[in-house]
Amino acid sequence: MTRAAFATFRQGLNRSVMGGVMVGLVAGLMVASVAGSYNTLYPTAQSREDLSIIFGANHAVSALFGRATSLNSLGGFTNFKLGTTITITIALWALLLATRLLRGEEDAGRADWLVMSDQSRRDVLMAQMASMVTGIVAMVVVTGIIVMAIGREASVGFSASSAWYFALSLGATAMLFALVGVLSSQFFAPRHRASRAGGIVLGVAYGIRMVGDASAATAWVSWLSPLGWIESLNPFVTTRPFGFIPIACLSLVLAAVALLSVTQRDVGAGFFEERAPRHVRQPPRNLVGLFVRLEGVTISSWFIALGVTALLFGFVAKSAGTVVANSSIAQVLKRLGIAASGMNTYLSIAFLITSVLLCLFATITMAGFSDEELSGRLDLVATSPTPRAKLLMQRSILVALAVLIGSLLAGMVVSLGVMCGGGHAAVFTMIEAGLVSASPALCLLGLITLIAAIRPRWAKAAGPTLVMASFVIEVAAGIGTSAHGLLPLSVFHWMATVPAGSFDLASTAALIAIGVGAGLVGVWIFPRRDLQTR
Amino acid sequence: MSDFAIEAHGLTKRFGATLALDHLDLVVEAGEVFGLLGPNGAGKTTAIRLLLGLARASEGSIRVFGIDVAANPVRAHRRLAYVPGEVSLWPGLTGHDCLELMMSLSGRGDKAYRSELVDRFHLDPTRKIRTLSKGNRQKVALIAALASRADLLVFDEPTSGLDPLMEREFRVAVQEATQRGQTILLSSHILSEVDALCSKVALLQNGKLIEVATLDAMRAIASVRVDLEFEGPAPDLAAVPGIKVMEQRDGHVSLQVSGGTQALMAALRSTTVTSLLSREASLEELFFARYGPGATPP
Ligand SMILES: Nc1ncnc2c1ncn2[C@@H]1O[C@H](COP(=O)(O)OP(=O)(O)OP(=O)(O)O)[C@@H](O)[C@H]1O
Numbered sequence: 001m002t003r004a005a006f007a008t009f010r011q012g013l014n015r016s017v018m019g020g021v022m023v024g025l026v027a028g029l030m031v032a033s034v035a036g037s038y039n040t041l042y043p044t045a046q047s048r049e050d051l052s053i054i055f056g057a058n059h060a061v062s063a064l065f066g067r068a069t070s071l072n073s074l075g076g077f078t079n080f081k082l083g084t085t086i087t088i089t090i091a092l093w094a095l096l097l098a099t100r101l102l103r104g105e106e107d108a109g110r111a112d113w114l115v116m117s118d119q120s121r122r123d124v125l126m127a128q129m130a131s132m133v134t135g136i137v138a139m140v141v142v143t144g145i146i147v148m149a150i151g152r153e154a155s156v157g158f159s160a161s162s163a164w165y166f167a168l169s170l171g172a173t174a175m176l177f178a179l180v181g182v183l184s185s186q187f188f189a190p191r192h193r194a195s196r197a198g199g200i201v202l203g204v205a206y207g208i209r210m211v212g213d214a215s216a217a218t219a220w221v222s223w224l225s226p227l228g229w230i231e232s233l234n235p236f237v238t239t240r241p242f243g244f245i246p247i248a249c250l251s252l253v254l255a256a257v258a259l260l261s262v263t264q265r266d267v268g269a270g271f272f273e274e275r276a277p278r279h280v281r282q283p284p285r286n287l288v289g290l291f292v293r294l295e296g297v298t299i300s301s302w303f304i305a306l307g308v309t310a311l312l313f314g315f316v317a318k319s320a321g322t323v324v325a326n327s328s329i330a331q332v333l334k335r336l337g338i339a340a341s342g343m344n345t346y347l348s349i350a351f352l353i354t355s356v357l358l359c360l361f362a363t364i365t366m367a368g369f370s371d372e373e374l375s376g377r378l379d380l381v382a383t384s385p386t387p388r389a390k391l392l393m394q395r396s397i398l399v400a401l402a403v404l405i406g407s408l409l410a411g412m413v414v415s416l417g418v419m420c421g422g423g424h425a426a427v428f429t430m431i432e433a434g435l436v437s438a439s440p441a442l443c444l445l446g447l448i449t450l451i452a453a454i455r456p457r458w459a460k461a462a463g464p465t466l467v468m469a470s471f472v473i474e475v476a477a478g479i480g481t482s483a484h485g486l487l488p489l490s491v492f493h494w495m496a497t498v499p500a501g502s503f504d505l506a507s508t509a510a511l512i513a514i515g516v517g518a519g520l521v522g523v524w525i526f527p528r529r530d531l532q533t534r
Numbered sequence: 535m536s537d538f539a540i541e542a543h544g545l546t547k548r549f550g551a552t553l554a555l556d557h558l559d560l561v562v563e564a565g566e567v568f569g570l571l572g573p574n575g576a577g578k579t580t581a582i583r584l585l586l587g588l589a590r591a592s593e594g595s596i597r598v599f600g601i602d603v604a605a606n607p608v609r610a611h612r613r614l615a616y617v618p619g620e621v622s623l624w625p626g627l628t629g630h631d632c633l634e635l636m637m638s639l640s641g642r643g644d645k646a647y648r649s650e651l652v653d654r655f656h657l658d659p660t661r662k663i664r665t666l667s668k669g670n671r672q673k674v675a676l677i678a679a680l681a682s683r684a685d686l687l688v689f690d691e692p693t694s695g696l697d698p699l700m701e702r703e704f705r706v707a708v709q710e711a712t713q714r715g716q717t718i719l720l721s722s723h724i725l726s727e728v729d730a731l732c733s734k735v736a737l738l739q740n741g742k743l744i745e746v747a748t749l750d751a752m753r754a755i756a757s758v759r760v761d762l763e764f765e766g767p768a769p770d771l772a773a774v775p776g777i778k779v780m781e782q783r784d785g786h787v788s789l790q791v792s793g794g795t796q797a798l799m800a801a802l803r804s805t806t807v808t809s810l811l812s813r814e815a816s817l818e819e820l821f822f823a824r825y826g827p828g829a830t831p832p
């Protein structure tokens with residue numbers, strides 16, 4: 001490797017390895033939480049039998065989450081519960097990493113000097129792919145180690161080889177979709193178009209797999225989708241090393257096409273030019289208009305993700321609830337005075353997930369304000385006759401409104417999902433639960449407003465870090481480690497567990513008060529410091 | 535209302551250990567075109583950001599039309615428009631979107647003049663900022679500022695990305711603004727531009743104001759460039775007070791003369807001068823005399 005190629009490799013390394021470690025951590029913790037809860041949720045052989053009968057035969061469920069095999073074993077349950085979610089998460093991460101490293105650098109004009117150095121365009125691409133692969137390896141290693149450690153627990157009992165087989169299946173998924181990102185970065189510019197094209201590929205692959213898993217007659221269709229190949233790896237249930245072959249072959253083909261096409265296009269451009277907008281949009285005439293214009297598409301995507309999640313959870317709530325109700329956990333809850341039906345217990349978990357999504361949405365969208373500042377775009381707005389405090393406050397309020405609308409939407413869609421799944425849930429209770437799930441997001445929104453006011457450079461990383469930290473604490477405490485003492489530090493701990501429990505005004509008000517307080521302090525501080533640029 | 539467009543008193547800015555601006559006292563009269571000159575890192579951008587209230591002074595105060603910027607940024611902002619050195623706009627918006635947004639935000643502006651400027655600067659406002667070249671992005675910000683018709687226009691190296699034709703167009707627009715009584719503060723490294731536009735300049739170095747004067751006064755105080763041809767070898771003039779020998783070969787000498795020419799004339803009395811050419815120093819020569827290698831600190 002030449003010096004210049006090594007420099008390129010190093011450039012992408014930080015992002016890919018950091019991301020790889022984070023994603024590996026999340027994947028490991030998700031396995032930990034699911035495997036840890038299996039014995040509590042379904043302690044008896046009878047309840048496990050029920051589980052596999054109810055879910056194993058439900059076509060809609062297997063279309064969404066994949067074919068449920070051996071649900072009466074811990075491995076099968078873990079795989080069924082997590083397989084699709086983790087696969088999609090990993091695929092999205094790898095896709096966005098690839099478009100960030102390739103197309104993002106080119107959009108910023110930083111790729112020009114790489115190409116001007118003594119390396120060929122192909123060398124540059126190879127070096128960039130090498131740093132992505134290093135990140136993926138980091139993800140595999142972290143996941144493998146965590147899952148292996150969990151497997152040692154007597155109650156879990158995964159073998160080391162099945163832990164590494166699982167980690168490798170994630171690695172193969174990441175590799176494949178990173179290469180999809182590499183290829184779409186050759187074809188499309190700027191980055192958001194490249195990411196969107198990759199996202200469409202992922203969506204189509206998921207759609208085909210859904211058709212394949214919907215019924216026995218269409219099972220062959222799964223083989224048309226790479227997600228079907230990944231599903232058939234079936235970690236924690238079987239070990240099929242040959243299953244990696246088609247994934248590896250397709251990866252090689254994608255890499256080859258990318259390497260061939262990279263020299264056929266201009267630096268900074270794709271093969272397919274952006275077409276001119278079909279209709280001229282009204283120019284934004286105030287800051288609200290600008291916010292809608294800049295964040296509108298992102299907000300709608302978050303809403304769609306939120307809606308789909310809510311619909312899925314609502315849809316399976318009745319079946320899941322039946323199993324929970326039959327299990328002894330309901331008896332335990334009853335003894336604790338919580339007369340929740342199984343379905344409501346399950347729905348409370350659904351609203352916790354909704355809340356995690358809302359938290360991520362709120363913090364990331366708020367951090368966009370710091371991005372405006374650091375890029376220097378805020379300078380022009382800040383020299384207009386608008387008070388600087390108003391700039392920050394307005395963004396904060398707009399994000400808060402979006403969070404509330406999102407949570408309302410989640411509540412309504414969950415009840416719609418429950419209805420479609422043949423169950424019944426009071427619409428009012430679902431809306432209440434949705435709104436309650438906004439309270440941690442409003443709290444974090446205030447904190448990020450404060451951070452953006454003080455240290456814009458930290459704002460971007462702070463949100464996901466706070467959400468992750470809370471999530472880790474919840475999971476760690478959930479599987480019965482000594483993290484119990486840390487629970488008060490998690491925002492989710494203070495969220496009322498509606499509909500399983502009852503609405504808790506004090507803790508909800510406290511969360512919102514912390515958010516509003518922090519936000520107001522931020523709004524006070526912000527005009528009292530220098531604006532910063534990169 | 536104050537007669538001064540800008541008044542800075544003891545304006546100081548520290549970034550940690552760096553003293554970016556050191557007790558700057560500066561007055562810009564309304565209607566002036568005022569140039570800020572100085573080498574890289576002299577503190578020009580810092581002074582401008584303090585003026586705009588984007589950064590807060592460590593010490594001292596700055597007023598715009600009598601309004602204390604730190605205490606009353608919004609009132610000050612009603613009177614001014616700004617073009618940064620590195621224009622960064624929203625990549626997904628078109629030039630027209632940006633112009634429209636900035637006009638609405640500033641709450642003032644002349645739409646007819648704006649479309650005239652769009653034509654004169656050859657800007658295609660339908661294109662997205664992402665697809666515009668550096669100079670074209672700069673034009674968007676310049677047009678927005680000029681069309682705002684603000685009382686004070688603040689430009690930080692406004693023409694660093696413009697081609698010579700567009701630079702000329704910029705000079706015309708600045709002259710139009712002056713005729714309307716607008717005040718202009720301009721930092722620049724393009725000395726010919728400052729020479730052509732500015733009535734007064736301030737020279738900054740290491741955060742300190744080292745000189746502020748009208749260009750004419752500066753030329754008068756500063757030096758005159760004198761080229762002499764002699765019959766036979768040239769005499770040694772280096773010892774004459776107020777004279778700096780720039781170049782000397784055979785019978786030719788180039789001099790920089792400051793503080794009057796009497797001493798030079800006296801020294802030349804006993805020589806035979808075949809040709810004498812004298813002209814005012816260009817701003818560039820002033821600049822090099824101040825900052826160049828071997829410059830004498832004032
Ligand atoms: N945000 C900052 N943090 C630390 N130091 C800074 C910051 N901004 C400016 N400086 C320092 O202040 C000094 C003045 O910088 P300034 O940008 O005002 O110079 P300038 O005259 O505009 O130079 P140029 O001609 O290169 O634009 C420099 O030494 C610079 O390094």
Ligand SMILES: [Mg+2]
Binds near residue numbers: 578580619690
């Ligand atoms: Mg500068």
